[in-house]
Amino acid sequence: MAPAKHVLAIDQGTTGTHVTILDSRLQVVGRAYREFTQHFPKPSWVEHDLEEIWASSEYCIARALRDAGLKGQHIAAVGITNQRETTGLWHRGTGKPLARAIVWQDRRTADICQQLKARGVEPRVREVTGLVLDPYFSGTKLTWMFEHVKGARTRAEKGEVCFGTIDTWLVYRLTGGAVHVTDVSNASRTLLMDLRSLTWDDELRALLGVPAACLPQIRGSAEVYGTTRGMKSLPDGIPIAGMAGDQQAALFGQACFEPGESKCTYGTGAFLLMNTGSTPVRSTAGLLTTVAWRLGERTSYALEGSSFIAGAAVQWLRDGLKVIKRAPDIEALAESVKDSGDVVFVPALAGLGAPHWRPEARGLFAGIDRSTTVAHLARSVLEGIALQIHDLANAMRHDSGRDIPSFKVDGGAAANNLLMQYQADVLGTPVVRPRNLETTSLGAAFLGGLGAGVWSSPEAIRRAWKAERTFKPRMKPEVRQRHLEKWKRAVERA
Template identity: 60%
Template sequence: MTSYICAIDQGTTGTTVIILDDTLEVVGRVNEEFEQIFPKPSWVEHDPEAIWRSTCSTIKAAVAQAGVRPEEIVAVGITNQRETTVVWDGKTGEAIHNAIVWQDRRTRGRIQQFADDGNEPMVRERSGLILDPYFSGTKIEWILDHVSGARRRAQKGELKFGTIDSFLLWRLTGGKVHATDVSNASRTLLMNLHTGEWDEDLLELFRVPRAMLPEIVGNAEVYGHVEGIEGLADGTPICGMAGDQQSALFGQVCYRPGEAKCTYGTGAFLLMNTGDKPVMSRHRLLSTAAWKIDGKMTYALEGSAFIAGALVQWLRDGLGFFETAAEIEELAGQVESSDGVVLIPSLAGLGAPHWNPGARGVIWGLTRGTTRAHIARAALEAIALQNVDLLKAMEHDLGEELKVLRVDGGASANGLLMQLQADFLNREIVRPKMTDTTALGAALLAGLGAGIFSDFNAISETWKEDARFKPAMSQQRRNMHLELWEEGLKRV
């Protein structure tokens, strides 16, 4: 009898559930968006109940679309937007505040205080991260300080903290399991990267009570069982879990040190497997846990650009350039170049390797001849050029050049963007047949946890290439774009 896996991909703008059979063929896929909440400039929130409703409805719809019986689904995997912070009541399960999203910048002043007090070297050595509002630590502190009575209740163990994986696991198990996987824990500023455990000094620094934290677990093991979820049978094991970017690295079968992928979602995230030891970057990249399987930790270097697909959404929704995001490829293709227009997409600050949380977006080089097409092309160029900065820093840290970069995520379907990426990086870009590799990674981890897949080799055989993009731009033109990009960065 065929076995099926349910992969929940809870992302920044919506939730996707994919149902796969044991040969990894997709038999059901449903996506549902939910509201983005912007209470103040640079603040970004989600309603945790909206996240939960979208999760339940997409599970139900995807199972129905797949035409499978709930009892035929033998494993559930979860992958999620990372760093986004939820604090909820341990008895009722109700959140005490909206989720504070990874893009949120409200704790920028607090981060600066920590830096001014000389804390960054310790934080970096312990966690592998840098001081930035991006991560969960100061988001938790903010909620505890701004919701009446929250800090006292957290210290008494009445409140629970979790990134979205932990929140969903709690809800899916009927409030029986409070756990987070090592990849998500490594994004909180609170986990010791070397031990894989919560670090008492970091907890004290960020004023986070130990009593509210989940247990840190591996990425492919049984955490708990489904209870009361329409579309899934009670008792179905939840046995795979990872933050979205680590999940995509796993789904791209980057299992050997030096293999790398870039996911184009709301942001762009370039991760490289560094093996069983963390590499501490000299260029302000992040050292992070990739996964922990059978007790063995694998690490990665990561460079994060906060705005990628979100830039296309902004052109669509904020400026009305087109009706659907896919139309940007045709619009940008109407011109041969951006004609000197440079767009710096720092709409939520600048991520790695610049880490400028106060940066604002810039469109530079406009003339009377500039059209929507030029700005659209400059936007695609910006998404690709951000990754040049990341890859250069990564290669310097490792002391070797990357030969091939695997790509995935929604924007990887944009052929013009992928060609620009190959041209600017001067590296081959390889796109797999299944670009939902974030969800695929969760499914593979769940399959490992449930014993459907025996080992990494069995999984690697399933990966299939769809397209390969080779550099075609002259060095002179490439240098011109890179120089204009550098000039634009000075203007944020």
Template identity: 55%
Template structure:
């Protein structure tokens, strides 16, 4: 058995990547799927379409590489986190569309619990904040909205899961209803200190315990799938940002990665003790291996690569994402156009679900290039917000080098801009599919074919280091403009 199959179920596409015995990616298949925006601030996925995309990419990659199930030692699953599915235990059919992590429909529910004084207690247990981002209020909304759903969930007829859990259920033919600790940590229902579902929060949100998946280590047995013409064990599961943290080998306290996909998620490993943020960051589980939890501080930005998609799909000023850097490079350096990409509210450290996007500093000379530049710079400014918050929580005396990955990290222009606006070096690894690599590593380690943490960390290789070249004066002035722009957008 020479291969590991990683399934990376992301927000905009599903990928299957085959890794060989030396942890090299030897084949990839990818499929985009539909995004549904039924109302302002709502974002949904069709869980059946996601499932079909998973089957397709797995079959395609095995076929293209001529690899049979008998040659695959294990499957690792990694997924968009928080996105919520409820399905029927008997039929496996979803109750409705999945509510995506970006969806803001439960802002009112969050506000009601905040007014009732529940946020501190919820934060203390979960490490999260009362924001529609997390699964808990999405589950509540579904149970409140679909007639008879709560009664059926209480009777054990309906099951809840994040995407990993839904895929494990489907892949195992309904035999396993499980998730891993990193995905559980994003639900708002999980006590990250005790490593168990919180009865108190489940009662508060009226979520029946009978519908919750069993929580397992990231590398453990999640059953077998026989859907590809032979039996393959599922041996690894982790939320995509945590998988990327592992794929970047950020195993030591103080190591940090930032992934630029649809959104941007920066995780700083804080070791075996959770650190409570004083700067509106999240405390989360980075991984759980052998029953031992490692924690992280996380900064979550909702719009990163999605701003580039907006340039392509809504403004139509580029044909594909890679052109954004070329266009930005043509911009007039003397213009000071700032884009606040709060298309679905603002995440860390602002946590403002009602804020919407804004552009400042336009002149008659502002055009496509300046807008493209503002879009790419907005990702760097948002990372600096997180960077400062992390330094506040972790201590700024430590020299943290940021490891970057995700689709947008391919843009040299954006990564140089990031180093400039942070005033710190940015490291991009050779292997930029770190999310899939992390999931593959979990499964391969569990299968006994890949090395342990130390051996894996030695394989991390630098593609390019981006050193800051911008003057401190220019950097501070630019960042001050961004801060004013955010305040103005929130006041609008």
């Protein structure tokens, strides 16, 4: 039998799981997707069932193999990318979750963050981790779980409990419970890792009340962590060889390998990242400093701006307000009016992220009058998504001292032409959309292939990257300024 040359990527996202299979030429030959349940037990609480996430992954692996006409033995390596700060605890021996995972969107730890800020520790947290004290990150979610999940702390101190973000959970299950690891990009989102040493920080661990025995080993982003064992659709022995948080994987999949290269992913949230090279850049404009990836002995860092709600606002129009039947329907509805009719939408449905960092903020429609229709509301939702990104891009220019000559985009909402044109208009910068919008999966597959030796260097992905369309700014400067001023006033009220 010819050697296996296909790489399987698991892209475990907030609302569902994608599995993609690529051949050695970076061509997608098989794919599958499955949504899973979103649990909202209280206002501002969001939870996931870890077992349901695993079941969706196994289902998609089998379906993607069938779609590709392949068997498990044709897979040379597995790469993983994941929703990042979502936090889980499970029993080390049985793999049984102690509770539902707390999702990155969850805001229940806002009081914990405020108490820590009142103690004056945030400057130290920021210095060590590059992050701010916000419920977004895993650390305070862990604090809450150890305070509220019965027996969790005692069992964790005894080494009986594993903490993990979703990458860690997937590797644990893929290897039949043999491996408890995370990669540097995911670890950098926990409030627990030192950005420079790439190790768990004892001072922060003590501050947040996290027992050392529950923490996974921190590894690089392209290396063999373990091999498959006990899977339904994959034979034992396939290397799990690449891992990165979803936004870092998208940066990699967009071939942003050089300092200054940037991308924005429009998924459930929207995330703008700029590669800053081998040195972490400290933000003074409300952005985050994070690890992009580590290949061998070389670590690359990034500046990141995160908007918690992007595609989730469209889902809210669909599921909450019943304005549209399918998410793609928003484009035609929004295009049915020439503009938003002075309606401004602030997508603070889960607070405001960078550069504002206001967990108490709430979503807002401003400028509604008797002439407002659902089409105006739909258009304002798309514009609100883009206006958030404008704020992030401005902060990134400030911190990096670099302009953003062009703006690579990906994610499901990047297929929306109206949104992409408006994004180019308010940025005053060309927006470049690649042929393959699944750059998160592409990045995960490529990291897995690098780790397993399917590809020898990142240059193969740069050669494979192709632009599909460039949206050039066409809004007059004075009109852009009016839009930005209305947006600023609305954000202040949110």
